[in-house]
Amino acid sequence: MNKQFPLTGISSVAIHAAGKDNADYAHLTPIYATSTFTFDSAQEGSDRFAGADKTKIYSRWGNPTFTTAEETIAALEAFGLSNPDGSQLQLKALLHSSGQAAMTTLFLSTLKAGDTILSHFSLYGGTHELLLKVLAQTGIKTTLIDMHDLNLVEDALKKDPSIKLVHIETPANPTIQCVDIEEITLLAKQHRALVSVDNTFATPYLQQPFQYGVDFVFHSTTKFLNGHGTAIGGVLLGKDLDFMRTTVWKWHALLGGNSNPFDAFLLTQGMKTLELRMERHCHNAMEVAEFLANHPAIAHVNYNGLSSHPDHAVSMKQMRHPGALMSYELKGGLDAGKRFIDALQMCVRAVSLGTVDTLLSHPASMSHFGLKQEERIKFGITDGLIRMSVGIENIADILNDLEQALQKV
Numbered sequence: 001m002n003k004q005f006p007l008t009g010i011s012s013v014a015i016h017a018a019g020k021d022n023a024d025y026a027h028l029t030p031i032y033a034t035s036t037f038t039f040d041s042a043q044e045g046s047d048r049f050a051g052a053d054k055t056k057i058y059s060r061w062g063n064p065t066f067t068t069a070e071e072t073i074a075a076l077e078a079f080g081l082s083n084p085d086g087s088q089l090q091l092k093a094l095l096h097s098s099g100q101a102a103m104t105t106l107f108l109s110t111l112k113a114g115d116t117i118l119s120h121f122s123l124y125g126g127t128h129e130l131l132l133k134v135l136a137q138t139g140i141k142t143t144l145i146d147m148h149d150l151n152l153v154e155d156a157l158k159k160d161p162s163i164k165l166v167h168i169e170t171p172a173n174p175t176i177q178c179v180d181i182e183e184i185t186l187l188a189k190q191h192r193a194l195v196s197v198d199n200t201f202a203t204p205y206l207q208q209p210f211q212y213g214v215d216f217v218f219h220s221t222t223k224f225l226n227g228h229g230t231a232i233g234g235v236l237l238g239k240d241l242d243f244m245r246t247t248v249w250k251w252h253a254l255l256g257g258n259s260n261p262f263d264a265f266l267l268t269q270g271m272k273t274l275e276l277r278m279e280r281h282c283h284n285a286m287e288v289a290e291f292l293a294n295h296p297a298i299a300h301v302n303y304n305g306l307s308s309h310p311d312h313a314v315s316m317k318q319m320r321h322p323g324a325l326m327s328y329e330l331k332g333g334l335d336a337g338k339r340f341i342d343a344l345q346m347c348v349r350a351v352s353l354g355t356v357d358t359l360l361s362h363p364a365s366m367s368h369f370g371l372k373q374e375e376r377i378k379f380g381i382t383d384g385l386i387r388m389s390v391g392i393e394n395i396a397d398i399l400n401d402l403e404q405a406l407q408k409v
């Protein structure tokens with residue numbers, strides 16, 4: 001398959017990059033529901049243990065159904081990118097049972113007690129807790145700063161030589177903040193720190209952080225890569241192939257956060273339509289943002305596609321389209337937020353994001369209900385804030401549903 005002419009479009013890559021060579025000529029990579037793999041002889045067993053390909057030994061170590069998903073994601077993140085010598089960039093992906101498992105592998109395989117992670121304030125809730133509550137207990141420290149200010153990034157790197165990894169998430173919850181991947185990576189490299197990017201909100205269709213020289217990209221595949229909300233999953237990609245195959249693979253295999261064949265199969269099918277879905281998601285999101293920005297019941301819209309968003313310019317620099325996530329503030333506060341959410345008829349009340357259907361949540365009454373109001377507001381979660389992942393339904397139906405619900409607040 002790879003001997004073919006080079007594929008020039010990302011949908012072709014998503015559909016054809018991987019999964020072509022299975023022994024039984026199945027059109028799709030089968031769901032290899034097996035915990036272990038057989039050896040024809042002792043010699044063959046020892047060859048497989050000694051080889052670079054550890055996918056046909058034991059499924060915690062790897063499995064051909066995972067490989068198809070991994071090679072597809074690696075091809076998407078590397079699509080059109082070259083190494084400094086002009087050769088095509090190669091990446092290694094490791095599929096995990098969840099985004100959180102992939103992130104645990106990332107942090108534990110690259111850092112040790114005494115090292116520090118430099119990151120920013122608006123992080124996914126699970127990442128924030130993993131860093132500050134769980135990793136803190138292992139002696140791996142975290143410093144959070146505002147990375148919009150590159151001087152703060154430079155100061156932090158200069159003052160603290162224990163910073164070994166700079167972890168950025170862009171765009172990020174809930175106000176869709178974006179930071180400059182290229183500039184932050186340049187600073188990190190001057191101070192010999194590794195850089196990892198949580199690319200979950202963007203997907204490789206909208207943003208390819210390896211273009212800027214980052215070391216790792218992370219995805220919760222639960223979101224847009226799967227696209228249909230059928231499975232939890234995560235992936236970690238790296239460009240240092242030896243390091244990925246040895247150290248990172250070892251931590252991944254020993255921590256035990258492996259995927260499973262059924263979820264990997266669902267992910268592979270979902271990714272085939274990534275470009276089509278993202279085009280529609282983003283087109284719909286822009287229309288929704290403009291509709292809401294002009295609506296009398298709405299105080300404010302946070303969408304990086306609007307020129308009023310503080311990070312509009314940086315997101316336009318590094319993203320193909322602004323994405324499908326937004327949040328907005330209802331003028332009527334907490335009660336209006338609840339009434340609005342309750343009045344929705346087609347759009348779905350749920351946390352998570354990146355599914356074909358439009359999902360809305362009201363963080364103040366749902367995901368962040370347990371926090372005190374002052375604490376919530378520090379994270380940007382005001383009383384009337386609604387978080388919305390715009391789906392691929394017909395735009396008129398999304399707008400009609402929002403309009404009828406806004407009339408009831």
Ligand SMILES: *Cc1c(COP(=O)(O)O)cnc(C)c1O
Pocket residue numbers: 098099100101124126127169198200201219220221222223232233234
């Ligand atoms: C969902 C999500 C995660 C965590 O992934 P899981 O698959 O839920 O473990 C991490 N980062 C971002 C940005 C996410 O949206």
